[in-house]
Amino acid sequence: xxxxxxxxxxxxxxxxxxxxxxxxxxxxxxxxxxxxxxxxxxxxxxxxxxxxxxxxxxxxxxxxxxxxxxxxxxxxxxxxxxxxxxxxxxxxxxxxxxxxxxxxxxxxxxxxxxxxxxxxxxxxxxxxxxxxxxxxxxxxxxxxxxxxxxxxxxxxxxxxxxxxxxxxxxxxxxxxxxxxxxxxxxxxxxxxxxxxxxxxxxxxxxxxxxxxxxxxxxxxxxxxxxxxxxxxxxxxxxxxxxxxxxxxxxxxxxxxxxxxxxxxxxxxxxxxxxxxxxxxxxxxxxxxxxxxxxxxxxxxxxxxxxxxxxxxxxxxxx
Numbered sequence: 001x002x003x004x005x006x007x008x009x010x011x012x013x014x015x016x017x018x019x020x021x022x023x024x025x026x027x028x029x030x031x032x033x034x035x036x037x038x039x040x041x042x043x044x045x046x047x048x049x050x051x052x053x054x055x056x057x058x059x060x061x062x063x064x065x066x067x068x069x070x071x072x073x074x075x076x077x078x079x080x081x082x083x084x085x086x087x088x089x090x091x092x093x094x095x096x097x098x099x100x101x102x103x104x105x106x107x108x109x110x111x112x113x114x115x116x117x118x119x120x121x122x123x124x125x126x127x128x129x130x131x132x133x134x135x136x137x138x139x140x141x142x143x144x145x146x147x148x149x150x151x152x153x154x155x156x157x158x159x160x161x162x163x164x165x166x167x168x169x170x171x172x173x174x175x176x177x178x179x180x181x182x183x184x185x186x187x188x189x190x191x192x193x194x195x196x197x198x199x200x201x202x203x204x205x206x207x208x209x210x211x212x213x214x215x216x217x218x219x220x221x222x223x224x225x226x227x228x229x230x231x232x233x234x235x236x237x238x239x240x241x242x243x244x245x246x247x248x249x250x251x252x253x254x255x256x257x258x259x260x261x262x263x264x265x266x267x268x269x270x271x272x273x274x275x276x277x278x279x280x281x282x283x284x285x286x287x288x289x290x291x292x293x294x295x296x297x298x299x300x301x302x303x304x305x306x307x308x309x310x311x312x313x314x315x316x317x318x
Contacts, residue, residue: 025051028162029092031169038086039300040181040307042173043079045189046101046166046250047072049092056098061147062139068279069139070096070132072191077285078268079189081293085300088173092166097145099158100134101166102188102248106159107133114149130199134159142198174254174261183260183307185220188250194271202244209237209272213247213265219255220262221307228264231298235291260309268292 029049050071060067076091083089092101106121109128112135117123131138135155138144170186177184192211196202210232214225225241232239247255247265255263270276273285 025049025053025094025162028094029090029166029169031173032080032083032089032091034083034086034088036086037088037177037180039082040177040183040304041082041087041185041187041299042170042177043082043087043089043187043189043296044170044250045072045076045079045089045091047092047096047190048074048076049095049098051093052095053098059148059150060097060145062143062145065277065279066139066141066143067097067145068095069141069143070136071279072096072189073270073274073279074281074285075189075191075268078273078289078292079187079296080289081296085296087296088177090166090170090173092162094162097136097139099162100132100136101163102250103127103132103134104249105134105163108135108152108155109133109137112137112146112150113152113155115152117152132199134163138199140193140197140199170250170254178260181304183262183304183309185224185262185264185304185307186250186254188247188263188265190245190265190267191270192245192267193276194269196244200244205244207244207269208240209269210239211243211245211267212239212241213245213251213267214241214263215247215251215255216242219247219251219257220264221257223306224262224304225264227302228266228295228299231295232291235294237291257307258310260307262307 048071079089104122107125107128108117108121108123109131110117110123127133135158136145174184174186192207194207196205196207212225212229214220229239245265245267251263251265254261268288273288274280274282
C-alpha cells in the first residue's frame, strides 16, 4: 500500500513571506494515499502548488498576483476525492513558475542564464521557445518573470530538489499500482485559462469547459477516454479532445498502453470555478468539485481490466 508523506502544514502565497530559510518548500509535494488501494489509477496535480520561496519572490519582477498566472489554481481541491474512492493523489506544493514538473528535466532557455548551458540541455523545444521550459522565463500571459539572468546552479538546485523527487514519487505510485493490478492509469489534472493567451495556438479563442488530452489516442486506451468524456458530458460540460492541449511531458512520458501504462490529461476551464484576474475561488468551485467527484465515483465502479497490456513489460523491453 502507498503511504502519505508526513503531513506538514503549508500556506498559500503571502507576498514578502515564503519559508523562513528563504528557499525550501517542506514538503515539496504530498502523496495522499487511500485507506485501501482499490482503483487502478493515480491522480496527479503538478501545477496547483502555491508556496513561493522568499528568495524566488525577491528575484521576480512580478507582483503577487501576476506571478500566479501560471498556477492551475485549486485543482488539487477539485480532485481531492480521489483517495476516498481508492486512488492516490499526488499534489505539488512548489509553484509551476518556480519549476515545472510537466516538462523534460532540462528544457531550459539559454537566454535566461548567465553562462553557457551544458550540451545535454534541450534549449530548442517549442515549450522553451515559448518561454515555458522547466524553469520558465515567463508566466502564462507572457510577462517576464526575472529582472536578471540566473545561474545554471540555481536551475539544477530546483530540478534536483523538487522536480526529480516529484517524478520519483509519481513513478513509485504508478509502479505500485501496476504491480497490484497488472496495469495502471495516470490522470494528470490541470486547468486552463478561459481564453487562449499570447503564447497559445488559439490566441483569443473562447475555450470549451474541459479538454481531454490523450496524445491523439496514443497515451491511453481510446475506450478510457471515451468513458471519461461521456461521464463529463452527461453532467452538462462541453468536452473536446486534444485541442488546444493534447497532453504535456507527463502524458507522453508515462503513457505506454502497450505495457499497461495509460495516461490521460484533464484540463478544466478556470472560468467555471475561479476569478481569473483576482486568482480567487468563485461559487462555481463547488459545482466543479462535485462534478469531478461524481466522475471519480463513476470510475470506481468500472471494470478497468481492458487496460491490461497487450504485451508484457519484459517483452516491450526487448
